[in-house]
Amino acid sequence: MEINAKAEGGSKMKKESNILKRFLEIEESTILLALLILSGVISILTPKFLSSYNLLSIARQMSLVAIVAVGQTLVIITAGIDLSVGSIIGFTGIATTMLMAAGIPVFIAIILGLAVGALLGYINGTLITKIDIPPFIVTLGMLSIARGFIMVLTQGWPISEVPDSFTFLGQGYILGIPVPVIIMVAIMILGHIFLNSTNLGRYIYAIGGNEEAAELSGLNVKKIKTLVYTITGFLAGVSGIIMASRLSSGQPNAGDGWELDTIAAVVIGGTSLMGGEGTIFGTFLGAAIMAVLRNGLVLLNVSVYWQTIAIGAIVIGAVAMDRIRQKRKLKAN
Amino acid sequence: MPILEMKNICKYFPGVKALDGVSFDLQEGEVHGLIGENGAGKSTLMKVLSGVYQPTKGDIIYQGEKVEFDGVLSAIEKGICIIHQEFNLFDNLPVAENIFIGREPIKSSGLVDKVQLRVWTEELLAKYNLNLDPDKKVKELSVAYQQMVEIAKALSYNSKVLIMDEPTDALTKREEKVLFNIIEMLKESGLTIVYISHRLEELFEVCDRVTVLRDGQKIVTKDIEDLDKNSLVSYMVGRELTDFYNWEEHPIGEEILKVENLSDNRHINNVSFDLKKGEILGFSGLVGAGRTELMKSILGVNSVVEGKVYLEGDEIKISGIKDAIDHGIGYLSEDRKKEGLILQMSTRENTTLTILDKISQFLFPDKKKEYDIVDSFIEDLDIKTTSKQKVRNLSGGNQQKVAIAKWLAIKPKILVLDEPTRGVDVGAKAKIYSLIVELAKQGIGIIMISSELPEVIGMSDRIFVMYEGDITGEFSRQNFNQEDIMLAASGEKIRKV
Numbered sequence: 001m002e003i004n005a006k007a008e009g010g011s012k013m014k015k016e017s018n019i020l021k022r023f024l025e026i027e028e029s030t031i032l033l034a035l036l037i038l039s040g041v042i043s044i045l046t047p048k049f050l051s052s053y054n055l056l057s058i059a060r061q062m063s064l065v066a067i068v069a070v071g072q073t074l075v076i077i078t079a080g081i082d083l084s085v086g087s088i089i090g091f092t093g094i095a096t097t098m099l100m101a102a103g104i105p106v107f108i109a110i111i112l113g114l115a116v117g118a119l120l121g122y123i124n125g126t127l128i129t130k131i132d133i134p135p136f137i138v139t140l141g142m143l144s145i146a147r148g149f150i151m152v153l154t155q156g157w158p159i160s161e162v163p164d165s166f167t168f169l170g171q172g173y174i175l176g177i178p179v180p181v182i183i184m185v186a187i188m189i190l191g192h193i194f195l196n197s198t199n200l201g202r203y204i205y206a207i208g209g210n211e212e213a214a215e216l217s218g219l220n221v222k223k224i225k226t227l228v229y230t231i232t233g234f235l236a237g238v239s240g241i242i243m244a245s246r247l248s249s250g251q252p253n254a255g256d257g258w259e260l261d262t263i264a265a266v267v268i269g270g271t272s273l274m275g276g277e278g279t280i281f282g283t284f285l286g287a288a289i290m291a292v293l294r295n296g297l298v299l300l301n302v303s304v305y306w307q308t309i310a311i312g313a314i315v316i317g318a319v320a321m322d323r324i325r326q327k328r329k330l331k332a333n
Numbered sequence: 334m335p336i337l338e339m340k341n342i343c344k345y346f347p348g349v350k351a352l353d354g355v356s357f358d359l360q361e362g363e364v365h366g367l368i369g370e371n372g373a374g375k376s377t378l379m380k381v382l383s384g385v386y387q388p389t390k391g392d393i394i395y396q397g398e399k400v401e402f403d404g405v406l407s408a409i410e411k412g413i414c415i416i417h418q419e420f421n422l423f424d425n426l427p428v429a430e431n432i433f434i435g436r437e438p439i440k441s442s443g444l445v446d447k448v449q450l451r452v453w454t455e456e457l458l459a460k461y462n463l464n465l466d467p468d469k470k471v472k473e474l475s476v477a478y479q480q481m482v483e484i485a486k487a488l489s490y491n492s493k494v495l496i497m498d499e500p501t502d503a504l505t506k507r508e509e510k511v512l513f514n515i516i517e518m519l520k521e522s523g524l525t526i527v528y529i530s531h532r533l534e535e536l537f538e539v540c541d542r543v544t545v546l547r548d549g550q551k552i553v554t555k556d557i558e559d560l561d562k563n564s565l566v567s568y569m570v571g572r573e574l575t576d577f578y579n580w581e582e583h584p585i586g587e588e589i590l591k592v593e594n595l596s597d598n599r600h601i602n603n604v605s606f607d608l609k610k611g612e613i614l615g616f617s618g619l620v621g622a623g624r625t626e627l628m629k630s631i632l633g634v635n636s637v638v639e640g641k642v643y644l645e646g647d648e649i650k651i652s653g654i655k656d657a658i659d660h661g662i663g664y665l666s667e668d669r670k671k672e673g674l675i676l677q678m679s680t681r682e683n684t685t686l687t688i689l690d691k692i693s694q695f696l697f698p699d700k701k702k703e704y705d706i707v708d709s710f711i712e713d714l715d716i717k718t719t720s721k722q723k724v725r726n727l728s729g730g731n732q733q734k735v736a737i738a739k740w741l742a743i744k745p746k747i748l749v750l751d752e753p754t755r756g757v758d759v760g761a762k763a764k765i766y767s768l769i770v771e772l773a774k775q776g777i778g779i780i781m782i783s784s785e786l787p788e789v790i791g792m793s794d795r796i797f798v799m800y801e802g803d804i805t806g807e808f809s810r811q812n813f814n815q816e817d818i819m820l821a822a823s824g825e826k827i828r829k830v
Contacts, residue, residue, distance in 0.1 A: 203689075206682070212671060219686070
């Protein structure tokens with residue numbers, strides 16, 4: 001009898017650990033749980049956190065990072081990386097505001113600004129695929145070049161002669177919701193549909209999973225990878241223009257260091273740097289975790305320097321989780 | 334008395350008797366050839382001898398004493414050393430440091446004593462008359478000299494028995510001569526050498542005696558003078574063919590593919606062949622004979638220098654797999670994990686990867702169509718999976734079926750199957766064989782590359798044999814004969830049509 005009871009207890013424990021295991025395997029649920037715990041702790045420490053004003057401001061803060069992180073997710077799923085997004089954000093902001101300062105209508109200036117972002121991304125993609133330079137190097141070079149052009153064009157001064165109508169994108173509200181948040185949600189939904197329901201989305205996963213097999217299955221790997229970098233450049237452009245609108249000016253240092261934030265959002269969101277795996281929803285949660293953490297630290301009057309340290313620690317922690325997960329998977333096989 | 338004796342060695346792996354009572358001896362100072370087909374047990378036997386594997390049964394008597402090696406190091410300490418096909422060298426380090434890596438002379442300051450290291454290296458190289466510059470970095474050496482570094486490294490352990498696994502595989506003809514001279518020199522200095530090869534002709538150049546293995550058993554050990562190529566081949570094959578292959582008589586149509594004088598100046602020279610509708614065309618030959626490279630050249634994956642390809646009478650130039658698919662040609666890779674499947678994707682996603690654009694409307698795949706196609710393949714090919722299961726979790730046989738389904742999905746006119754049953758269990762093999770016959774009956778032209786002789790003979794309507802980038806043999810089904818094919822695979826020109 002005793003033995004039986006023990007055996008039963010054992011199988012019960014096994015069952016429980018199975019549930020835990022399963023939960024661990026659903027990558028997004030872990031991140032969601034982390035986000036909820038983090039929010040819970042902060043809301044206990046400060047009641048200001050859960051006010052609708054504060055939540056909307058968190059959403060607005062994360063929106064610009066999240067928009068670019070959608071592109072970064074695509075890039076990282078192909079086992080690449082884009083370090084140039086921060087400089088492209090700055091460059092498109094400057095380009096757009098300069099065009100407007102030169103008297104070009106707002107709408108056309110925005111279209112041209114977006115085209116510039118896409119073009120820079122296209123150049124990244126072409127160098128990576130046609131000349132076969134590693135993405136890390138190409139985009140690192142682009143980071144420097146685009147930022148350098150900003151300085152050449154502006155001599156370091158902001159461009160502040162922008163029409164009032166331009167400020168709506170970054171400062172306006174629709175039905176009480178900040179416009180950047182609406183744009184972020186729209187782009188996230190489109191990104192999710194693109195990645196999950198189109199054939200191109202499937203190809204992106206395939207390339208990240210096994211580039212050689214993808215090529216030998218008849219996929220045009222070069223074209224698809226170039227497209228992915230172009231999309232990312234375009235989205236960096238979207239973010240750069242909204243930022244300029246929010247600041248009512250083109251700032252030469254806008255987007256500086258944002259490559260880290262976007263990569264962090266993607267990685268915290270469970271996308272593997274090895275490629276082939278990852279979701280837009282995960283990236284959304286990753287961006288949210290970073291925004292909530294920053295906001296919480298501000299509400300708790302923690303020095304801004306500590307915020308940077310906390311973000312760095314979270315990135316390393318997230319990648320550590322990813323590695324542990326991968327190893328467990330390998331063991332299970 | 335022999336320097337080494339292996340008595341009745343057995344090595345069992347789950348479900349496989351890799352070695353079944355093999356006895357083998359080495360006389361001091363001889364070069365002993367060890368040959369056999371793929372899977373005959375050569376490598377396993379030498380892994381037992383060099384301490385990589387422990388035998389399930391059997392004894393090793395070395396210099397008159399019974400020995401047991403519990404790892405590579407304990408064999409090396411006793412003076413038995415193996416040189417693998419793949420070198421274990423550090424490209425960016427000089428020769429001397431490669432030879433004594435991990436055993437460098439250390440000065441009292443804790444730094445490497447480079448002077449002493451050089452002295453040791455020069456002494457070693459002089460002793461065996463090896464012509465190497467101790468200071469040169471390994472990456473600056475040609476393959477033959479890199480091999481010499483490996484040999485020097487082995488000798489530095491005071492080896493008495495040296496095992497060389499396919500040492501000429503990576504060498505050019507001229508480099509081979511250098512190697513043979515070294516072997517001769519080592520022999521004169523008293524070393525005993527085991528020489529593993531699948532190239533028959535070189536055995537006659539370097540070996541004193543030869544042992545033939547087949548299916549994990551020793552067939553014969555003989556002095557080289559008492560052997561010739563034909564007798565070696567008949568010892569190596571001698572396997573009975575079974576009717577496990579489900580081949581049946583089927584109609585063969587007109588020519589569908591013709592290749593004329595194709596060369597890439599690297600792997601293939603001036604290759605011509607043709608394929609007919611509904612024909613199963615076997616490509617036999619040794620690993621590295623250029624068969625895969627030939628197919629990849631035809632499909633535009635590898636570049637071509639010269640030659641023409643005709644599809645149904647029209648000259649075409651295929652620019653890559655995408656183009657090949659549009660021409661109705663499918664290519665099943667020999668390496669399904671590296672080149673065939675996306676392991677973390679599902680059966681469904683893998684199967685339709687080749688046709689996804691064709692079943693999509695403005696970027697969006699037709700989900701119902703996709704599921705229908707995949708489900709019908711799962712049923713027809715008897716794949717043990719659901720369409721949602723990741724292929725990573727499937728058995729080798731089921732993975733291979735998915736890889737094949739992916740190419741059937743394009744509804745091919747021509748299907749190139751590169752080692753279609755490699756790493757596949759018996760049940761899946763039988764299924765794949767009957768599938769191939771079925772496809773041929775539907776009029777699909779099939780090119781089957783296979784390194785397994787019985788498979789090529791059992792399945793093909795006609796066989797081409799390749800050797801070092803040339804086609805050396807062509808046989809029609811009534812003239813199939815293991816010995817002839819094996820001879821053609823080792824370079825002899827034979828045509829029996």
